[in-house]
Structure formats: structure tokens, C-alpha cells
Amino acid sequence: MAFHWHETGLADHWHAYAWNGSERPPDSDRRDQGSSSPPLEISHWLRQRPDYVKATFKIPDDRDKARAWLQETLDEYPSREGPFSRHKVSELTYTSECLESDHDVVWGYYSASGRYVSRGLIFCPRAGERCPKPPRR
Numbered sequence: 334m335a336f337h338w339h340e341t342g343l344a345d346h347w348h349a350y351a352w353n354g355s356e357r358p359p360d361s362d363r364r365d366q367g368s369s370s371p372p373l374e375i376s377h378w379l380r381q382r383p384d385y386v387k388a389t390f391k392i393p394d395d396r397d398k399a400r401a402w403l404q405e406t407l408d409e410y411p412s413r414e415g416p417f418s419r420h421k422v423s424e425l426t427y428t429s430e431c432l433e434s435d436h437d438v439v440w441g442y443y444s445a446s447g448r449y450v451s452r453g454l455i456f457c458p459r460a461g462e463r464c465p466k467p468p469r470r
């Protein structure tokens with residue numbers, strides 16, 4: 334569900350967040366908004382420090398760049414198991430649908446190398462949240 338908040342005058346975009354760890358972080362870390370851990374609430378990614386934003390992709394112009402950013406993650410950190418192990422982003426129906434319909438994409442999985450990999454493409458602007466890093470026009 335994407336919320337539009339046009340009063341800000343900001344065009345729709347995604348903020349890209351990335352976090353890797355040795356294991357899935359405990360909920361206590363995920364509730365700590367000063368932490369770079371993937372938060373429990375999707376909208377709370379936007380409350381993290383602006384320098385945790387790895388990239389910002391404008392919608393719809395940068396949709397392919399957003400997809401490529403996710404693909405890089407799979408190339409670098411193939412999954413240990415599950416659908417990510419055999420499929421590329423283009424075949425991940427759910428991810429593609431999220432991208433095509435301007436929704437959030439949130440991944441959390443264990444890589445073949447034993448890392449916990451978390452990635453978020455978080456739709457912005459959204460109600461109740463401040464844009465952490467407005468895209469350049």
C-alpha cells in the first residue's frame with residue numbers, strides 16, 4: 334500500500350537501504366531507531382539517518398536502476414536456499430510486482446556465505462514520515 338503525500342511537492346521515489354550482518358538482528362536492535370538494523374516497521378526505515386540511504390530512485394524513471402540494484406545484491410550474495418537461490422530478480426514475481434506498482438520491496442535472507450542480507454526499497458514520500466533525503470530535481 335503506497336501512500337501519496339503530494340503536499341510535500343516531492344515526486345514519488347524509493348530510498349534504498351542495505352544492511353548485512355552475521356545473523357538476523359534481534360528485535361531490540363530493530364526497534365532502536367539510532368541503529369542501522371532493518372526496522373520492524375517498514376516506514377521506520379525512513380527514520381534512519383540520511384547517510385544510511387544508499388541510493389534514491391525516482392519513480393518511474395529509475396525503475397530499471399532500482400531493479401539492477403536488487404540484482405547486484407543477488408549476484409553478490411546468492412541465497413543459501415529458497416527462491417533467491419535459483420531465480421534472478423526478473424523472475425521474482427513478487428518483487429517485480431512491487432516494483433511495477435510502486436510498492437515497497439523488503440528482503441531479508443541468509444546468503445550462501447552465511448550472511449544475513451537485508452535490503453529495502455522504501456516508497457517515499459509517505460504519510461507521517463519525513464523524507465530523509467529528497468531527490469535532486
Ligand SMILES: [Zn+2]
Binds near residue numbers: 348
Ligand atoms: Zn524521500
